[in-house]
Amino acid sequence: MIKAALSVLLVLVAVSSAKYIPKSGKRIPQTLSRGWGDQLIWAQTYEEALYWARLRNKPLMVLFHLEDCPHSLEFKKVFSEDNGIQRTLDEDFIVLNLMYETTDKHLSPDGQYVPRVIFVDPTMTVRADIIGRYSNRMYAYEPADLKLFKSNIEKAKKLLKSEL
Amino acid sequence: MIKAALSVLLVLVAVSSAKYIPKSGKRIPQTLSRGWGDQLIWAQTYEEALYWARLRNKPLMVLFHLEDCPHSLEFKKVFSEDNGIQRTLDEDFIVLNLMYETTDKHLSPDGQYVPRVIFVDPTMTVRADIIGRYSNRMYAYEPADLKLFKSNIEKAKKLLKSEL
Numbered sequence: 001m002i003k004a005a006l007s008v009l010l011v012l013v014a015v016s017s018a019k020y021i022p023k024s025g026k027r028i029p030q031t032l033s034r035g036w037g038d039q040l041i042w043a044q045t046y047e048e049a050l051y052w053a054r055l056r057n058k059p060l061m062v063l064f065h066l067e068d069c070p071h072s073l074e075f076k077k078v079f080s081e082d083n084g085i086q087r088t089l090d091e092d093f094i095v096l097n098l099m100y101e102t103t104d105k106h107l108s109p110d111g112q113y114v115p116r117v118i119f120v121d122p123t124m125t126v127r128a129d130i131i132g133r134y135s136n137r138m139y140a141y142e143p144a145d146l147k148l149f150k151s152n153i154e155k156a157k158k159l160l161k162s163e164l
Numbered sequence: 165m166i167k168a169a170l171s172v173l174l175v176l177v178a179v180s181s182a183k184y185i186p187k188s189g190k191r192i193p194q195t196l197s198r199g200w201g202d203q204l205i206w207a208q209t210y211e212e213a214l215y216w217a218r219l220r221n222k223p224l225m226v227l228f229h230l231e232d233c234p235h236s237l238e239f240k241k242v243f244s245e246d247n248g249i250q251r252t253l254d255e256d257f258i259v260l261n262l263m264y265e266t267t268d269k270h271l272s273p274d275g276q277y278v279p280r281v282i283f284v285d286p287t288m289t290v291r292a293d294i295i296g297r298y299s300n301r302m303y304a305y306e307p308a309d310l311k312l313f314k315s316n317i318e319k320a321k322k323l324l325k326s327e328l
Contacts, residue, residue, distance in 0.1 A: 020250035022203055029195040029202040038193040039186055045209045048264035086184035100212035103267075 035076055036063065036097050037086050046104065049096040053122045059156045060120040061089060062107060063097040071142065072115045078143045085150065092157055110138050117141060117149070119156035130155050199240055200227065200261050201250050210268065213260040217286045223320045224284040225253060226271060227261040235306065236279045242307045249314060256321055274302050281305060281313070283320035294319050 032042040043049035046062070053060040065072035079085060089095050101112050106126040109118075116139045119127040130152045131138040133145055141149050196206040207213035210226070217224040229236035243249060253259050265272065270290040271282050280303045283291040294316045295302040297309055305313050 018247070019245075020201070020203055020247040020254070022254055027203050027205070029197055030206060032194040032196060032208075037184070039184055039191050041191070042194060044196075045262065045264055045266070047266060051264060081183075083182070083184040090184070090186055098209065100209055100215060102209070102211060 032097075034065075034067065034097055034099075035080060036065075037080050037089065037095070039086065040090050040095050043094060043096045046096065046098070046102045046107070049094050050120070050124065052094045053120060054124070056094065057122045057159070058092060058094050059122060059127075059159065060094040060096065061153075061156070062118045062120060063095070064099075064101070064107075064112075064114050064116040064118075065097060066099055066114045069114050071140075074143050075115045075141055078146050079149075082146065082150075085146075085153065088153055088157075093153075110136075113137055113140065115140060117152075119152070121156075121160045123159075123161050125160055127156055127160075196261075198229075198231065198261055198263075199244060200229075201244050201253065201259070203250065204254050204259050207258060207260040210260065210262070210266045210271070213258050214284070214288065216258045217284060218288070220258065221286045221323070222256060222258050223286060223291075223323065224258040224260065225317075225320070226282045226284060227259070228263075228265070228271075228276075228278050228280040228282075229261060230263055230278045233278050235304075238307050239279045239305055242310050243313075246310065246314075249310075249317065252317055252321075257317075274300075277301055277304065279304060281316075283316070285320075285324045287323075287325050289324055291320055291324075 031038065032044060033040060036042075043052060043060075049060050049062065052058070065076065067073075101108065107118050108116075109126065109128045116137070117132075118139055119130050121127055132141045132152070133148060134140050195202065196208060197204060200206075207216060207224075213224050213226065216222070229240065231237075265276050272280075273282075273290065273292045280301070281296075282303055283294050285291055296305050296316070297312060298304050
């Protein structure tokens with residue numbers, strides 16, 4: 001009798017401490033990196049990214065992408081696997097990846113498309129001068145543009161107003 | 165000789181394919197949930213959350229918190245462990261947790277503090293009428309306020325403009 005009561009109690013405890021699982025099945029928690037570099041510290045929002053860029057006096061890289069866009073996925077592969085890019089971004093940049101546009105028009109100098117990489121100087125100036133290879137989508141990159149992308153990262157590292 | 169060459173080649177391949185690891189050591193990838201419910205689908209930004217709220221005709225819960233704020237952590241514990249809250253939020257709400265303020269003043273009707281929970285109707289109306297127990301911080305909740313919080317979730321579920 002006591003044993004039975006104990007069993008019921010144990011079951012009750014087990015049920016009440018079970019974590020919520022959606023009807024559709026357990027989900028893998030979403031990461032902020034979304035596969036663009038799990039070891040980087042990603043800002044969540046543009047406001048947060050600007051805060052850190054100003055505070056740390058580091059340039060900001062804003063990367064617009066979509067998870068169902070093949071061009072984004074191709075660029076993500078080479079981007080995330082390039083240790084030089086990952087190290088430089090980790091050590092010298094504030095990074096943000098977004099799948100939804102912000103209300104700030106300065107982040108879409110020639111329109112809204114993906115993938116699109118916009119650099120922002122810690123003085124809060126969008127570096128519209130740092131562009132890729134395509135005249136109709138100036139801030140787009142393809143896997144073949146990795147070398148140009150790397151040289152653009154170096155350009156963005158040279159701040160507009162250097163500290164004295 | 166061939167063996168030695170092969171070894172060198174293997175080492176080179178191993179080095180070149182090694183993933184980037186920060187000098188400070190490997191990091192655990194950040195999640196969007198930040199411990200507030202790993203099974204919920206969190207929006208990343210306010211813009212994204214509004215987009216989903218409108219599209220799905222669901223109310224939005226915006227939760228402001230800080231990871232080094234003991235009040236936030238206490239509330240997070242009861243919030244994340246309550247299956248009723250987790251299920252309702254998962255099935256009937258769009259959810260967003262933020263550690264940095266947005267530029268939208270409507271999200272801080274009585275100031276910026278944490279923890280703070282603001283509900284937004286899919287008509288884009290901030291539900292400033294859904295408040296907690298504290299007159300000086302009307303959108304703050306403590307673990308003891310869980311029952312009130314749950315009834316506020318139910319209030320937010322009743323949309324301002326119901327579909328015909």
